[in-house]
Amino acid sequence: MSVVLDTNILLRLVDRRAPEHGSVRSAVDSLIRNGEELCVVPQVLVEFYVAATRPVEVNGFGWDTPFTLVAIGDDEELARGRGLDAAGGEVGSPDSAFRRASRF
Numbered sequence: 799m800s801v802v803l804d805t806n807i808l809l810r811l812v813d814r815r816a817p818e819h820g821s822v823r824s825a826v827d828s829l830i831r832n833g834e835e836l837c838v839v840p841q842v843l844v845e846f847y848v849a850a851t852r853p854v855e856v857n858g859f860g861w862d863t864p865f866t867l868v869a870i871g872d873d874e875e876l877a878r879g880r881g882l883d884a885a886g887g888e889v890g891s892p893d894s895a896f897r898r899a900s901r902f
Contacts, residue, residue, distance in 0.1 A: 800835040805845040808838065809859065812850075812869045843870060 803811075803826075810822040829836060850866040852858025861869070 800837050801829055802837045802839055803842065805842050805849060808842065808846050809849060813859065846870065 807822055810816045810818040847866055850859045850861045851863060854860040
């Protein structure tokens, strides 16, 4: 079965500081172990970019464009499992499941 991952799932999967990160990570890992095909549709990537770069004051994540593009997978850093926060510090990584889940 194919499972389309929602924008909120991907945002919490990438942001290891989010309180929901652990439960989201566990759910995605379970889907992978069960052999489910994880998919991300283009609309979700647009929503991800908008929410990620929106300022925190207006219910966004406040990430800068370079970090957001890394999270989406537009950089080799993602493949090495490394992420940077907007200030340039480590925040954990956009997990490899996000990359595996991206299918166009």
